[in-house]
Structures are given as structure tokens and as C-alpha cells.
Amino acid sequence: MTAPLRFHYDIDGENFTSAGEASVKVKKSLRQLGFPQEVIRRVAIAMYEGEINMVIHAEGGWAEVTVYPDRIEIVLCDRGPGIKDVELAMQAGYSTAPEQIRSLGFGAGMGLPNMKANSDTMVIDTKIGVGTTITMTVNVG
């Protein structure tokens, strides 16, 4: 049995300009692998929101995407401040993003809800002062 295909990306926390590069690369790779359009779209959007969150709140981190025959798994890991109230953070419209982030078009409080909506499972593992790891899966077919 061959090992599942795995992609690793470092997310630069300084840089809003390069934010999204990892998701765009994943999108391209999944397209080359022949995955259905809708699966690719969900993976790319879920991952992009995660990337943006890491840039806004956690000074970056890393992302790992594993391709299984029946699902795509996305792990996003940061050493940021952690999420104080996950339930609140999951509410559409709730945001702790600073004002200058909003002027870039982010900080609408839709990041985590979008990640949830575009994945089939999502687990948030967060500790204050330690960091956050979010694991999402998107089913294929």
C-alpha cells in the first residue's frame, strides 16, 4: 500500500500579501490529481480561511494537507494566543480582528463558520497561551 500524499506549508505570519498561497497551491495540486470541482473548492476555501486566521491572530503557523482516496484532511497549527471562547468564535459575525484587518476585507466574523460549512468534520484543539490546532476533513464524493 502506498503512503497517502501529503503537502506541508509554512504560513508566514507577517504577510497578508502571500496569505492564501498555500490554499491556491493545494487547489492546483488537487485539480491535477483529478478531484471533483466542488471538493477542491471546499478544501481551498476552508484552508484559506484558516490561513487568514493564522496571519491575523497567531503570527503564522503551518498547514498540512493529506490526500486519502475518500477524503482530504487539513491540519492547521499555530502557536498563537489560543481561542478563549470557541463557541462564541464559531458564531457568524463574531470577530476579535483589529480594525486594520477589517479594512482589508477580513474580520467579518465568518472565518470559522466558513471553515465549518466547507468541511465535513472540524475539530478545534486550542489552549490559551499555547496555540490552536484545527483539523478538518472534506469527504470525496
Add this chain to the structure above:
Amino acid sequence: MIGGIMTVTELLDKLPLRALCLPDPDRDVTGGYTGDLLSWVMGSAQPGQAWVTIMSNVNVVAVATLCDVSCVILAQGVTLEPEVLKTAESKLVNVLTSPLPAFELCLTVGELIR
């Protein structure tokens, strides 16, 4: 007959629009979405739609790529920096601009493609 699916080039010919970059001119415009908050756009815009916005930073290109919209139409004469346009070109994102405000722009686009 008024309405129906048309390409980005056809839209460009028929409306007060100017192309800032047009790497994929034959793309069909299947509908539209308007909004400036990027997460809302990602949650709602569908592949093939024209995305009307006044947001003008590089993240617009990333969101347009991820959502696979047929074109970005910048309202009220908004343009993109040359660097950002270069990125759009390389990601095959069509970017147009119009002097019209977003509401009027949506009306005219809507009239054409409905």
C-alpha cells in the same frame, strides 16, 4: 433577445467597463455576486459568477481564484496596483473596472445576463 449567458469579453463590449487584465477572456459569466467582505464572498460566490466589489488589495485575487469567479468587476473607478494585476494575470483572474457605483453596475450586468 435580452439576457443569457455571455462571455467576459461580450460583457466588456456591451457595458461601460474597461479591462485591467484579461487572461481568460472567453470565460462564461453565469451570474453575479457583490460584496466587499471576503469571507462573505467566499461563503456565497459561485464559480462562473461576476464578482462586483470595491475592495482592491491582493487578497481579492486570492478569493477570486478560490471561488473561481469568471471576473472581478471593480466599481466606482477602483483599480488595482500593477503588482496585484500581475498576480491576477498569472492566476488567470479577469479584472475589469467601471465608473458606475456597485448598485448600478449590478443592475446593468443583471439586465444583460438574466
